[in-house]
Amino acid sequence: MKRKKHVVLFIALMLVFSSFLAACGKKESGGGQEEEKPTELVFGRGGDSTSLDPAETTEGEAFKVTENIYEKLINFKEQSTELEPGLATDWEVSDDGLTYTFQLRQGVKFHDGTDFNAEAVVFNFNRWIEGNQGKSGDEIPFPYFQSQFGDNIESVTATGEYEVQFKLKRPQAVFLKNLAMSPFAIASPAAIQKYGDKFNENPVGTGPYKFVEWKRNDRIVLEKFDDYWDSGYPKIDRIIFRCIPDNSARLNALKTGEVDLIDGVNYTDVKQIESDSNLQLIPRPSLNVAYVGLTVTRGPLKNQKVRQALNHAVDKEAIIQSFYEGYAEPAKNPMPPVVAGYNDEIQDYEFDLEKAKQLLAEAGYPNGFEIKLWAMPVPRPYMPDGRKVAEAIKSNWEKIGVKTEIVSMEWGTYLEKLAAGEADAFMLGWTGDNGDADNFLYVLLDKDNVGTNNYTYYSNDELHEILIQAQTESDENKRNELYKKAQEIIKEDAPWIPLVHSEPLLAARKDLVNFKPHPTGSDRLHMVEFSK
Known part of the structure; x- marks a missing residue:
């Protein structure tokens, strides 16, 4: 009987000791115990990457991952x-x-x-x-x-x-x-030599995270690189980029703890996020433009007056109120006002359906024509819902006799076909890569870049000379004047319908700290961690 009491006492002491050890391995908050500090960050995003070789792509979902590899x-x-x-x-x-x-x-x-x-x-x-x-x-x-x-x-x-x-x-x-x-x-x-054409699926860099796994249209997994040169970083052991195409579903995944950080927040969900004590809303500094591209080599779009008419038939203010909840401003130029060289003297094409009809008649299309408008299949920082915005544009275009069919397709295919010039009108956007006017005007609209980032196939020799001169000019004031002139030419030729400059929003669990979204949209996550 005495031996049994000793055994019971021994077990009790061991349980107490085990509880003590367990408590030492947990973080405390408010006098209570919580689970161990998370070492995994799940980033919910709207679309998959097209490549993990950053040199061969132009899209932000790729850079979102590669910036950390x-x-x-x-x-x-x-x-x-x-x-x-x-x-x-x-x-x-x-x-x-x-x-x-x-x-x-x-x-x-x-x-x-x-x-x-x-x-x-x-x-x-x-x-x-x-x-x-x-x-x-x-x-x-x-x-x-x-x-x-x-x-x-x-x-x-x-x-x-x-x-x-x-x-x-x-x-x-x-x-x-x-x-x-x-x-x-x-x-x-x-x-690169080892993997050849498959390097885009087997990325190897010097960054804080190394590549582990890619399940297409589902997830990309990165793990901490133990030999990273910057001591003490990264803070999180593993990052998982999860594809959740629907914005509302992505927010629900954040609320249930399935993911820790999301982008592409619906502007209509802002109040819901702000009222949730477990979440935080994170604005990204704005450096973007959303636009409708008008491929100048296709059908009626070859005519400058047709392109101008389509500009007059887009109600940008209504789009902002309906889909951006005021978190955007109308765009009149191909680059945002924060970029040096922005031409604020330019007058936008006002929303005027009668003026649009007049221009169509002058162009030889008094009864309008048929067109296909390509709608973005994934949410982007500058375009929260491509399909709905396309439907709003379609509604107004049809009021001037332009019968519009909305089409879409998988994101990678969408970009490939745009590069080949296969679209009539298409929705796209751009988040600046370096904060310079050259990165908007030359990259997106110069003849040198037709088939790469110039998806409209727009070519203007005078514009080209101005943009090349601006590249070689070291005097900032002279560069800015050149870019202002370039914007005047682009406005008159109308290869685009600039739509909006948006303030992109992200959301995260409340205890995520040191996440500082970059205006370029390419975020380095090595400093991110969860608060104690």
Whole structure:
């Protein structure tokens, strides 16, 4: 009997000791015990990535992931487009603006264990330069490289193990800002050679997270890179990017704890989020434009007056009130007002159906015509619901005799067909990559970029000369005047219907901290964590 009492006492003591150990492994709040601090972040988003090789794509869902796998020579600062060191710790520019010399960060490893050095930088740039040579239009494998650099890089040379030198054919005012853009991240040469055409499914960079898994249209899984050069980061062990196409379903997943962070918040859901003590609303600094592209090589859209008429037949204020709840402003130019060189003197095409009918008659279409309007299949920061906005536009176009059929398709196919010029009118948008006017006007509307980012196939020689001159001009005031002139030309030619500049919204669980959404839409998540 005495022995049994000893056993019971021993078990009781062990239970007490176990409880003590368990308590030590938990965080406390308000005197109570909670579960252990989460080490996994689930990011709910509206669409899947098209590629995990950032150099071969132009869409934000790809960069949302790759920004955490790879790194660039230069970074943008937190929530701005000012520059700071990345894989390059310092750089010098020659007096003539043609030579850039970079000192590289030492002791950096790619996820496959190979070394980052000057030869790796040379390999990546030569891959982009040589890959684009002899290609045009939608055949260009690295479209962003074409848009931002064209053929202006004469050479890239390793001048030391950790020093690399770029020589340009002509000065380029935005060269450094371009290098900080997501597409120009440095990938492992060994991995590119190993995986070949499948590298876009097997990404290897130097970033805080390494690639683990990609289940198409479901999830992409990244895990902490233990040998990351920046000590103490990342804070979260694992990130899962979940595809939940419907905005409301995505919010419900956040409310039930299925995900921790979401983008593409419906503006109609703002009050619901703000009234929930377990959630927080997070605005992204605005640097975007949503637009309807009018492919100038197709049918009636070849006529400038037809394009102007369609501009007059879009009620932007009604769209903002119906779908943005006031979290947007009407767009009259292809770039937002926060960008230097914005032309505020331009008068927008007012909503005027009678004026639109008059222009159609002058263009030879008094009874209108038929057109297909492509609606975006995924929510984007600048376009919360492409289908509904398309229906609003269709309603007004049909009042001027333009019979409109709304079509859509899978996101990757949508972009491929746009690049091939297969759409009549289409809905799209752009979140600026570097905060410069060049990244909107030249990239999206210059003839050099037809079939890459210029989906309207718009070409104007006068505009081209102005934009190239602006690229080489070092005087900011002169650059701004050139961009203002460029916007006047674009407004008159009307290859676009600029719709809105939106304030994108995200939401997260209340205890998520240090998430600072970037105006470019490409978020680095290495500092994000959950509060204690």
